[in-house]
Amino acid sequence: MNEASRLRALRRAMSRDSIEAILVTHLPDVRYLCGFTGSNAALAVTATKAVLFTDGRYTAQAKEETQAARVRITEPKQTALGVACAMLESSIPKKARAYYDPGYTTVAALAAMRSALKPGRRGGFFSPLKQPIVSELRMVKDSDELNRMAAAATLGNHLFDAILPHIEAGVPEAEIASTLEFFARSMGAEAMSFETIVASGPRSALPHGRATSRKTPRNGFVTLDFGVILKGYCSDMTRTVCIGKAGRSERSAYDAVLEAQQAAVAAVRPGVTCGEVDEAARSLLRKAGFDEYFTHSTGHGVGLEIHEPPRIAREQKQELKPGMVVTIEPGVYMPGRFGIRIEDMVVVTEKGPRVLTPVTKALIEL
Numbered sequence: 553m554n555e556a557s558r559l560r561a562l563r564r565a566m567s568r569d570s571i572e573a574i575l576v577t578h579l580p581d582v583r584y585l586c587g588f589t590g591s592n593a594a595l596a597v598t599a600t601k602a603v604l605f606t607d608g609r610y611t612a613q614a615k616e617e618t619q620a621a622r623v624r625i626t627e628p629k630q631t632a633l634g635v636a637c638a639m640l641e642s643s644i645p646k647k648a649r650a651y652y653d654p655g656y657t658t659v660a661a662l663a664a665m666r667s668a669l670k671p672g673r674r675g676g677f678f679s680p681l682k683q684p685i686v687s688e689l690r691m692v693k694d695s696d697e698l699n700r701m702a703a704a705a706t707l708g709n710h711l712f713d714a715i716l717p718h719i720e721a722g723v724p725e726a727e728i729a730s731t732l733e734f735f736a737r738s739m740g741a742e743a744m745s746f747e748t749i750v751a752s753g754p755r756s757a758l759p760h761g762r763a764t765s766r767k768t769p770r771n772g773f774v775t776l777d778f779g780v781i782l783k784g785y786c787s788d789m790t791r792t793v794c795i796g797k798a799g800r801s802e803r804s805a806y807d808a809v810l811e812a813q814q815a816a817v818a819a820v821r822p823g824v825t826c827g828e829v830d831e832a833a834r835s836l837l838r839k840a841g842f843d844e845y846f847t848h849s850t851g852h853g854v855g856l857e858i859h860e861p862p863r864i865a866r867e868q869k870q871e872l873k874p875g876m877v878v879t880i881e882p883g884v885y886m887p888g889r890f891g892i893r894i895e896d897m898v899v900v901t902e903k904g905p906r907v908l909t910p911v912t913k914a915l916i917e918l
Contacts, residue, residue: 553696555587555619558689559602565685566599572648573598573640574685575665575678577633578656580856581686583784586621588614594636595621598643605632605639633661637668641677653687654680684861691853691861692875697785698899701854701877704741704787705897705908707780711735712791712911719918721770721795725750728774729763736780745779745786745858756792757891759848759883771796773890779858786858788879789909790895793916805884806892806915808840812882813894813913816850816864820878820898820905826868833882834866842884851879854897876900877908 562585566574576582576595583589586602590610596603602621606614614623626635640650652665657680666674693701715732729748736744751761753769761775768774772795779788798806816833830850837843849865854877862870864878872878881895894913899906 558585559620561689571651573644573650575650575652584690587617587619592632594632596636596640605636633664634668637665641669649679651679651681653684655684687861690855692873693877700783700785702908704780704782704785707739708787708789709911719774722767724765724767725752725763726765741780743781745781749777751775754888757885757887759885768795775893784856786854788854788897790881790893792892795918797917808842809882809884809892809894810913812836816880817898817905820900822872822874824872826862826864826870827866829864830866845884845886846882847885851881853878872900874900874902
């Protein structure tokens with residue numbers, strides 16, 4: 553991973569916005585910028601310095617993982633956050649400010665940041681960023697990130713093929729989920745990207761129906777939404793299969809979701825707004841009479857976190873750029889009856905969409 557180039561990009565953005573110092577505390581942002589993966593860290597960045605602060609538990613790990621930044625291990629009575637704030641205070645001119653991301657800074661954390669400063673500087677030293685700079689940088693993946701995400705997605709593809717023989721009537725949803733997760737770890741996954749969703753029968757109408765002890769029905773849909781983490785990067789995919797034969801209304805809804813999903817994937821290309829991609833899916837479901845049952849956005853960014861910018865949703869003006877990785881996942885959810893969702897991970901390229909999860913989307917009847 554080229555952390556040095558990422559810090560250079562951060563400093564260019566800081567210079568553009570007249571920012572003399574920034575305090576990074578969101579752990580995925582810290583990892584992105586310097587490589588450190590521990591659970592306690594603060595990264596202080598100025599035009600000439602980048603220093604990672606953490607505690608003694610991570611002395612060896614921080615020195616091994618951290619790239620392009622100095623490592624400072626705090627004393628037992630110190631906090632990484634407090635020492636980072638004091639370092640920034642002494643590193644920039646008296647009238648300068650340090651910035652933080654308000655999306656990841658709690659009221660308590662901000663109070664602790666200010667209390668680490670000299671009394672005369674507590675009032676105006678820290679300012680919130682108007683735009684989340686690191687999140688903006690993270691939206692566009694470099695070649696190494698794309699390779700890691702492609703590997704994670706490929707593992708997910710294999711998992712879907714592996715779990716199909718274990719889906720049959722009368723099997724508890726939780727058993728299907730645990731079997732899938734066992735396969736994932738056996739195949740080399742570091743962890744799951746999120747709690748695996750297995751929702752069957754009427755529960756498939758719950759967009760985030762976590763796996764329960766409910767047994768799968770003799771006839772009905774089963775929605776599988778899962779992802780794995782490889783080398784820090786997430787995958788995400790959803791397929792909906794049917795136990796038994798799908799009825800006319802179920803097949804009609806499935807075909808509509810599939811058509812909408814394929815249209816939205818086809819719309820992914822540089823310069824297109826996230827809102828336009830969302831509308832590509834939503835308009836087809838509207839035409840088919842299912843739009844009222846599509847109750848969430850069409851997708852989201854993926855990377856070090858399972859949900860990242862950009863958001864593929866109504867009226868979102870963010871334009872897609874080459875290197876972004878997004879999910880495309882429209883669905884139809886009919887309460888008390890059934891639900892259907894189909895999801896792919898898609899890379900934005902100069903030539904259009906590159907699907908990382910090319911597992912069949914044709915209706916599978918088990």
